[in-house]
Amino acid sequence: MNLYRSKNxxxxxxxxxxxxxxxxxxxxxxxxxxxxxxxxxxPGLIIYLVLWMVLPER
Incomplete structure (x- = not known):
């Protein structure tokens, strides 16, 4: 599963x-x-912040 942060x-x-x-x-x-x-x-905000720190930018 290749999750990433979008640039677009x-x-x-x-x-x-x-x-x-x-x-x-x-x-x-x-x-x-x-x-x-x-x-x-x-919890929704905390999950978002964790994903922001963990997911690489594409």
Missing amino acids: HRIFAGVIGGIAERFGWSVALLRLIWVLLTLTPV
């Missing part, structure tokens, strides 16, 4: 764009889902 679909760090590119999903839909998940307590 980035707003903040390209994590969501990279995941969407890898699996062929809609970037906008995945961002919407991510926002809804992060409205719940903090």
Whole structure:
């Protein structure tokens, strides 16, 4: 599984764009889902920050 941060679909760090590119999903839909998940307590934001630090940029 080659996950990476996107250079083309980035707003903040390209994590969501990279995941969407890898699996062929809609970037906008995945961002919407991510926002809804992060409205719940903090774990969504922590997961994003960890992925930002761990995933290489494409």
